[in-house]
Amino acid sequence: xxxxxxxxxxxxxxxxxxxxxxxxxxxxxxxxxxxxxxxxxxxxxxxxxxxxxxxxxxxxxxxxxxxxxxxxxxxxxxxxxxxxxxxxxxxxxxxxxxxxxxxxxxxxxxxxxxxxxxxxxxxxxxxxxxxxxxxxxxxxxxxxxxxxxxxxxxxxxxxxxxxxxxxxxxxxxxxxxxxxxxxxxxxxxxxxxxxxxxxxxxxxxxxxxx
Amino acid sequence: xxxxxxxxxxxxxxxxxxxxxxxxxxxxxxxxxxxxxxxxxxxxxxxxxxxxxxxxxxxxxxxxxxxxxxxxxxxxxxxxxxxxxxxxxxxxxxxxxxxxxxxxxxxxxxxxxxxxxxxxxxxxxxxxxxxxxxxxxxxxxxxxxxxxxxxxxxxxxxxxxxxxxxxxxxxxxxxxxxxxxxxxxxxxxxxxxxxxxxxxxxxxxxxxxx
Numbered sequence: 001x002x003x004x005x006x007x008x009x010x011x012x013x014x015x016x017x018x019x020x021x022x023x024x025x026x027x028x029x030x031x032x033x034x035x036x037x038x039x040x041x042x043x044x045x046x047x048x049x050x051x052x053x054x055x056x057x058x059x060x061x062x063x064x065x066x067x068x069x070x071x072x073x074x075x076x077x078x079x080x081x082x083x084x085x086x087x088x089x090x091x092x093x094x095x096x097x098x099x100x101x102x103x104x105x106x107x108x109x110x111x112x113x114x115x116x117x118x119x120x121x122x123x124x125x126x127x128x129x130x131x132x133x134x135x136x137x138x139x140x141x142x143x144x145x146x147x148x149x150x151x152x153x154x155x156x157x158x159x160x161x162x163x164x165x166x167x168x169x170x171x172x173x174x175x176x177x178x179x180x181x182x183x184x185x186x187x188x189x190x191x192x193x194x195x196x197x198x199x200x201x202x203x204x205x206x207x208x209x210x
Numbered sequence: 211x212x213x214x215x216x217x218x219x220x221x222x223x224x225x226x227x228x229x230x231x232x233x234x235x236x237x238x239x240x241x242x243x244x245x246x247x248x249x250x251x252x253x254x255x256x257x258x259x260x261x262x263x264x265x266x267x268x269x270x271x272x273x274x275x276x277x278x279x280x281x282x283x284x285x286x287x288x289x290x291x292x293x294x295x296x297x298x299x300x301x302x303x304x305x306x307x308x309x310x311x312x313x314x315x316x317x318x319x320x321x322x323x324x325x326x327x328x329x330x331x332x333x334x335x336x337x338x339x340x341x342x343x344x345x346x347x348x349x350x351x352x353x354x355x356x357x358x359x360x361x362x363x364x365x366x367x368x369x370x371x372x373x374x375x376x377x378x379x380x381x382x383x384x385x386x387x388x389x390x391x392x393x394x395x396x397x398x399x400x401x402x403x404x405x406x407x408x409x410x411x412x413x414x415x416x417x418x419x420x
Contacts, residue, residue: 051271061261063384067397074404174273187277190400194284 004033004202006195007180009168011042012101013094014176015072016189018122021114022081023192033199037114039101042094042176044165049174053091075189083119089127096152097128100138102160103151109143116141214243214412216405217390219378221252222311223304224386225282226399228332231324232291233402243409247324249311252304252386254375259384263301285399293329299337306362307338310348312370313361319353326351 008024010017024035046052058065076084097117104113120126120137128134131149138145151157168178172185179186181198218234220227234245256262268275286294307327314323330336330347338344341359348355361367378388382395389396391408 049271049273051274057267061259061384063259063379063382064261066382067384067395070395169273172273172276174271174277185277185280193403 003206004031004181004199006033006035006199007038008035009038009040009173009176009178009180011040011045011094011176012097012117012121012128013090013092014042015090015122017177018118019072019075019079019081019084020177020189020192021118023079023189027192027196027199031196031199031203033203037101037110038164038168039098039105039161040165040168040173040176041098041161044162045169045173045175048166048169051174055091071190083123085123085125087121087125087127089125089129092121092127093129096131096149097134099152099157099161100134100148102157102164103148103154104143106157107144107147107151109148112141112143113138113148116143213416214241214391214409216243216245216409217248218245219248219250219383219386219388219390221250221255221304221386222307222327222331222338223300223302224252225300225332227387228328229282229285229289229291229294230387230399230402231328233289233399237402237406237409241406241409241413243413247311247320248374248378249308249315249371250375250378250383250386251308251371254372255379255383255385258376258379261384265301281400293333295333295335297331297335297337299335299339302331302337303339306341306359307344309362309367309371310344310358312367312374313358313364314353316367317354317357317361319358322351322353323348323358326353 008020010021012018027033028035042053054068055065058068075081100117101110101113104110116138117128117134120134121128124137126133126137128137135145135149138148171180173187175187177187177189179191179195181195181202184198186195186198218230220231222228237243238245252263264278265275268278285291310327311320311323314320326348327338327344330344331338334347336343336347338347345355345359348358381390383397385397387397387399389401389405391405391412394408396405396408
């Protein structure tokens with residue numbers, strides 16, 4: 001077992017981040033590593049990196065877009081992610097709920113917040129870009145929606161999300177999900193096997209160094 | 211072991227097709243499957259599919275382009291592909307050497323031709339878009355360069371390459387390397403593990419059907 005910490009850069013609006021989120025507990029259990037969830041604003045990262053979402057980039061390439069869906073279906077089936085549903089409101093503006101993730105870190109409800117928002121978007125077909133819907137979902141899950149929504153307007157919270165996004169861009173990121181094991185960057189849910197291999201490698205190197 | 215045939219759609223100009231080519235013998239040995247090499251013209255497929263090469267698509271996205279290189283380096287290192295060298299003439303026009311692949315199928319030297327051309331491009335830094343260079347490489351490897359170069363001008367050969375390209379586009383392809391196991395399509399060298407899993411699944415289903 002290892003004490004490695006993996007940084008997981010995510011935006012709730014990224015389906016592939018949701019699919020990764022569902023796999024992370026198993027990887028933590030197998031390796032002993034801890035995944036640190038780093039909230040970023042994907043739209044902001046796209047602007048900084050001059051990148052676009054796969055759905056936008058492949059919109060004019062019908063075969064590629066169709067294949068992207070095939071690969072999502074395969075991943076969902078292979079890993080038995082039976083709760084997954086396409087969100088009818090996609091793409092959802094995630095600015096407020098990503099600020100909420102930063103707020104939840106200081107309000108002491110971060111893991112629950114992340115679970116609730118990912119599930120609302122990718123299992124319960126909720127329009128989490130709508131503050132009223134978001135408030136109802138958070139409240140319904142037993143979180144302090146009022147405190148969370150208020151904190152989304154906090155300048156420190158806004159600044160932290162922006163700073164996270166700028167920092168990961170400076171480290172080489174261009175999309176979500178992105179993983180860092182030390183300085184090694186991995187992009188996409190399809191690299192989770194490589195992330196796990198890298199964790200084991202780090203762990204071996206650490207053991208040898210002792 | 212299985213008798214499954216996998217179709218491997220390739221263009222010599224695709225580095226990821228070369229990297230896949232180097233892994234195929236091991237997959238054949240492990241599974242008993244046969245990979246049928248289907249020559250296509252990648253430039254033509256891109257036009258049909260409205261797609262572009264990764265190098266072109268990522269040219270304006272520096273972080274993504276850098277990551278693409280990191281992933282190639284990782285693949286090369288992980289699989290010990292020590293002969294690989296970046297080709298200084300890249301991108302090379304592959305129209306003639308892809309026609310040559312079709313010609314080699316009828317001239318009875320297909321596997322040797324494929325090996326020689328992939329190696330010339332991705333191990334020996336040759337400008338295989340230049341007919342004189344191509345002729346020298348083929349001749350040097352003991353192939354009948356004169357017959358091959360003559361056959362590249364054959365209307366049937368030209369038509370076959372075009373037909374292959376149109377057929378794979380109609381089946382859903384948009385780039386190289388693409389693999390078909392039955393009707394299941396897989397794109398990219400990073401799907402080779404999934405291709406192998408699909409071969410094993412096919413083989414199990416065939417065994418149960420008997």
